[in-house]
Amino acid sequence: MHIPFCLRKCLYCDFYSEGCDDAELRKAYTEALLGEIAHYGHKYGKALKADTIFFGGGTPSLMEPELIDSIIKALRKAFTVSDNAEITMECNPATLTADKLMGYRAAGVNRLSIGSQSFDDEVLAALGRIHKASDIEDTVKAARAAGFDNISLDLMFAVPKQGMDKWRESLEKALSLHPEHLSFYSLEIAEGTPFGKMYQAGTLEETPIEEDRRMYHYALDRIEEAGYVHYEISNACLPGREARHNLKYWNLSDYLGLGPSAHSYIGGERHSNAANLAEYIKVGGVGCIEESYINDLDDDAVEYTFTALRTKDGVSFENFRDKFGQEFWEFHASAKKEFEGFVQGGYAIEDDKHIALTRKGIDISNKIMALFV
Numbered sequence: 150m151h152i153p154f155c156l157r158k159c160l161y162c163d164f165y166s167e168g169c170d171d172a173e174l175r176k177a178y179t180e181a182l183l184g185e186i187a188h189y190g191h192k193y194g195k196a197l198k199a200d201t202i203f204f205g206g207g208t209p210s211l212m213e214p215e216l217i218d219s220i221i222k223a224l225r226k227a228f229t230v231s232d233n234a235e236i237t238m239e240c241n242p243a244t245l246t247a248d249k250l251m252g253y254r255a256a257g258v259n260r261l262s263i264g265s266q267s268f269d270d271e272v273l274a275a276l277g278r279i280h281k282a283s284d285i286e287d288t289v290k291a292a293r294a295a296g297f298d299n300i301s302l303d304l305m306f307a308v309p310k311q312g313m314d315k316w317r318e319s320l321e322k323a324l325s326l327h328p329e330h331l332s333f334y335s336l337e338i339a340e341g342t343p344f345g346k347m348y349q350a351g352t353l354e355e356t357p358i359e360e361d362r363r364m365y366h367y368a369l370d371r372i373e374e375a376g377y378v379h380y381e382i383s384n385a386c387l388p389g390r391e392a393r394h395n396l397k398y399w400n401l402s403d404y405l406g407l408g409p410s411a412h413s414y415i416g417g418e419r420h421s422n423a424a425n426l427a428e429y430i431k432v433g434g435v436g437c438i439e440e441s442y443i444n445d446l447d448d449d450a451v452e453y454t455f456t457a458l459r460t461k462d463g464v465s466f467e468n469f470r471d472k473f474g475q476e477f478w479e480f481h482a483s484a485k486k487e488f489e490g491f492v493q494g495g496y497a498i499e500d501d502k503h504i505a506l507t508r509k510g511i512d513i514s515n516k517i518m519a520l521f522v
């Protein structure tokens with residue numbers, strides 16, 4: 150579920166969202182979302198089984214708990230949502246109160262992904278975030294008190310004005326809050342964002358790649374030392390606390406994305422809704438698909454290879470055979486020789502069951518993944 154509202158746009162963000170301080174607009178949006186859920190309910194019905202729901206954005210935590218409750222109820226009515234479904238909500242620390250958190254928990258949300266980014270107020274200000282470091286701590290405490298036992302913190306490195314010391318401190322602070330899950334992303338300067346424009350104008354410098362990689366590897370060492378499993382390039386968790394929802398993207402499982410700008414991959418078709426909130430509300434959430442594309446088996450096999458290589462387990466030859474009816478190295482015959490060069494160089498591993506990237510290989514993952522296009 151894409152919730153396309155933000156109080157203010159962060160300077161680096163290129164996700165679709167609109168400003169929102171209007172309860173009526175949130176209500177109207179929910180009505181439209183319920184319309185889209187009902188539409189797909191008619192199309193797929195109970196045959197569509199879901200064991201994860203993800204509220205992303207935007208800032209889902211701007212939504213009133215009653216609205217989230219009505220959306221979850223509608224999903225359960227339209228589809229087969231398992232009783233123990235993982236239901237995640239992304240939230241911004243500046244938007245939460247104890248009451249709201251209890252309301253979300255009562256509605257069935259059982260996992261929070263808290264957009265923390267940094268525990269340094271200067272870095273947060275440089276990113277254009279609306280919260281302070283202390284808000285993150287308060288949110289985690291209030292979430293625990295509301296009964297959330299599955300919390301993820303998002304952190305960002307290679308940010309202007311950050312440097313290694315502040316990155317280390319942020320990481321320590323995050324670990325001291327004992328989240329079940331951590332995501333850590335290097336800042337990407339996206340075209341069209343304020344950061345993109347500052348970069349073009351020469352007023353914002355990219356962190357040198359060597360520094361970026363030093364920060365990344367420092368984080369991996371520290372996170373693993375603290376008992377977390379590094380299970381995907383940018384994600385680590387306490388044992389057994391992988392993001393079940395995100396694993397689906399990396400395993401090429403079906404997902405249905407609802408709301409403006411949401412992407413879906415279902416029944417072999419990729420489609421995306423237009424990023425236009427006003428239009429979405431006007432048409433009641435139905436008929437907003439802007440682009441669609443039917444994946445053939447070759448597309449699927451390539452995409453699966455790509456995304457599975459992001460994970461610690463890499464590509465399992467057995468899974469590949471089950472999904473695509475072909476041996477992995479038969480399908481990717483042209484990549485074999487060069488891939489073996491990467492194995493010899495210590496960038497990747499290969500045995501008779503799977504291939505995967507090593508830590509050293511993650512630093513040049515784009516180059517290795519390009520072999521499989």
Ligand code: SF4
Nearest residue numbers: 155158159162206207
């Ligand atoms: S809160 Fe999240 S979605 Fe909204 S502008 Fe910031 S990064 Fe983007």
